Amino acid sequence: MSNQIELEGRIFVPASELDIPDWGCVVSDRNQPTLTLKDDDLFLITDTLGNISGCSRDETISSLGLFCRDTRFLSRLELQIAGRSPILLTCNADKGFALSALCTNPTIPNINAETISIQREIVLNGSLFEELTIHNYNTTPVSFELSLSFDADFSDLFEIRGFGRKQRGGLLRRVQPDKQVPATVSELTMAYLGLDGAILESHIQFAHRLPDYLKGYTAIWQIELESHASCQIGYRLEMLMNNRPVSRVNSPMALFQAKAAEMMEEDHWRSQITQIRTDNPKLNQAIERAEQDVYLLRQSFDLASTNPSQPSSKGTVLSAGVPWFCTLFGRDAIIAASQVLILDPTIARETLMVLAQYQGKVDDEWREEQPGKILHELRMGEMARCQEIPHTPYYGTVDATPLWLMLYAEYYAWTHDTATLDRLWSNAVAAMAWVDRMCAETGYLRYFRTSARGLVNQGWKDSGDCIVDRQGKIATGPITLCEVQAYVYAAKIRMSELARIRQENDLASRWQQEAQQLKQRFNHDFWIPDRDFIALALDGAGKQVDSISSNPGQCLQQGLLYPEKAKSVAERLRAPDMFSGWGIRTLSSQSPAYNPIGYHTGSVWPHDNSLITMGLRSVGAVEQALEVAQGILDMTVHQPYHRPPELFCGYERTEGQSPIQYPVACSPQAWATGTIFQLLQMMVNLVPDAPSNYLRILDPALPSNIHQISFKNLRVGATSLDLEFNQRDAEGEGLRATTSCRVLKKRGNLRVTIEA
Secondary structure, eight states: OTTOEEETTEEEEEGGGSOOOOOOOOOOSSOOOEEEEEETTEEEEEETTSOBOSOOSSGGGGGOEEEETTEEEESEEEEEETTBOOEEEEEEOTTSSEEEEEEEOOSBTTBOTTOEEEEEEEEESSSEEEEEEEEEOSSSOEEEEEEEEEEOOOOBHHHHTTOOOSOOOEEEEEEOTTSOOOOOSSEEEEEEEOTTSOEEEEEEEEEESOOSEEETTEEEEEEEEOTTOEEEEEEEEEEEETTEESSSSOOOSSHHHHHHHHHHHHHHHHHHSOEEEESOHHHHHHHHHHHHHHHHHEEEEEEOOSSTTSOOEEEEEEOSBTTTBOSOBHHHHHHHHHHTTTTOHHHHHHHHHHHHHTOOOSOBTTTTBOTTOOOSBOOOSHHHHTTSSSOSSBOOOSSHHHHHHHHHHHHHHHHOOHHHHHHTHHHHHHHHHHHHHHHTTTSSOOBOOOSTTSOSOOSSOOSTTOOBOTTSOBOOSSBEEHHHHHHHHHHHHHHHHHHHHTTOHHHHHHHHHHHHHHHHHHHHHSEETTTTEEOSEEOTTSOEEOOOBSGGGGGTTTTOSOHHHHHHHHHHHTSTTTBOSSSBBSBOTTSTTOOTTSTTTTOBOHHHHHHHHHHHHHTTOHHHHHHHHHHHHHHHHTSGGGOOOSOBOOOOOOTTOOOOBOTTOOSSBHHHHHHHHHHHHHHHTEEEEGGGTEEEEESOOOOTTOOEEEEEEEEETTEEEEEEEEEEOOSSTTOOOEEEEEEEEEESOOEEEEEO
16 A cells, blocks of 8 residues: 555554544633643643643634644643533642643533532643543432543644744554554554654553543543442553654653652752742742742753763753743753752753753854854754754854853852863853854954844844834844843953963953953943943944843943943933833833833843843942842732743833733743842842852842841852841931841851851
8 A cells, every 4th residue: 555654563544545533622611721731841731621622712722732842742632521511610730740620510411510520630741641530429320421532733833833834744544454443442543744754643542441432533431420439531642753752751651650750850859959938928939939930941951971882861951931932042041040050050050061062063054053152942843854944953142152151150150060161161162262253343242144034133132123223213234232242241251260260371361351352342332422321232334223221231240331331321220211110121111112012122021130130239239129129029929820921011010000911921931930039149149159169148138028038058069058148127217228147057168258
């Protein structure tokens, strides 16, 4: 049979050659919001009932599904009782990797409404596991039909997000050699042949009570229960590519094993991290949620062994955000890893190593790759494999490379990890060489797109309309962002220090000199005299893009600005057109391009604000830093689950008004989650110097609603210590409250000094 495809003894034919019986979908009587589960490289978007319906009143259905490696392996998962949707009573997905939903029956033939309970449990752990426990609360026996409908369209995530395709692969149906569908009811297979020749499968193995029969991709059970009796059904769905597991997580066979494995892994991780708590219950909820989200966002990537005789390992990096950015993003992963150094420095080490493995090696305009450059985004779906998009990986980012260098130095300051310093030194030198090549023409690091499917804007503000001048006009030509030059300056200063440690004094002197030359050049070229502020960027002609934006705030911490200019920038950021009361806007509300709902043209980004507060603190604007931090933390406790979103709208804070949510913000999102820990670090102002076995605590200061904060199991170098900070009210009018610090416990010989 010419259309047959054989894979390791199993036979598939195009789905168009066989009729697949349909099972009707139903729309719930009550509109259900969506929720997302995530475990490592898997994520699942369902309604709160746990369903992925085959039909819906709105377009949200198109984004629901089970995803792994940028492919949707499940596009329908619909529970019905007697052909109707169950009624949701309650659901809980607090753990992030599991959903528990309790529902009941509507009125169905011969059975009163709300007399049957269905406890639904879904867990992700390398596969999708589901168990249903059905209980009869009637006083008489009942019989009814229960069904689970499945489907898989194997869509690429970029298709779902609206990227057009000229063609795609085809759905398959598994058959016996005589072209008959397998008769067993113990398993079900949905399959797809990609344009690259890969065979993808969603393979379902039923557990507990098997279905009575299958109708297409719907499993049907004829349930008969005595009064107050119960039964259990379940299944495991494994995702395969060419008959090999797609997920990097080793999958157990049963739901209870999956749940136990997840709980054990999380407990172990929690035992290793810093425990941070305050005397503010609402803030503690935000901290606990942030800890949970850091764990949730961890994602494994293959890491080659330095020893050819040893197998490869896995590196754990924070994926950028749920749901659409559950992959490796250079900029996002680096900034988030830096933010959580105070919580878990191992994330920084593995982020550095994974990104070093993908460091650019050749010149490739399609992927915007260049030797030494750090990637922007890695994708693994069919469109990437077929080169329809350049994300294999894509390198269109101007700032990830200097940010990588900054994290490299910062990680060493926290840990004194000489093995990692030495292992990645050649990568660091290559990264700096890329920076120098890109700066050779103008003296600045700038970007311009070379890939037809690449990003026009390649800084952290990467939407198409965000680089505007004071008239609101979009800048053109190669763009030189102000904060990127600050990253380059910081990278050269920090790398020069590391070079001296390694006794490479010529490199150290050169990088130090280049940093000082950049500082002098920048303060002249970017300063806007009539605004006493730093330009957002220089355009392709070298002209200032002179809008008032948040970007110069990210220059403050790096030491690039002269002191008087840094003070002016800090003061300008406090003005009402920039500071909304909840946070600092991305663009002044006085700009013609201002839009409080604009992605980068007036919204407020928590991570942007946390980076700015670090800068404000570094230039002595402590009260202003605490004011901004307080606004972001106040915003956070207003959010569902006490979770800071990717961004929120830039409307002014008014009494009685909650912060306005951005319609499609990622939540959780890595650098938004990291904001919580960076703001706490800003308050206590830890300055680690692990190579010198030294920790300085400089003028700690807490906002008015926090009087006590503790850090347990904080790691600096080889030492673990517990710290407690306590705030005393100001003793006189106009004076600032004072914050003291005590070292409660120290395991190691780290020297700690506390300086007011």
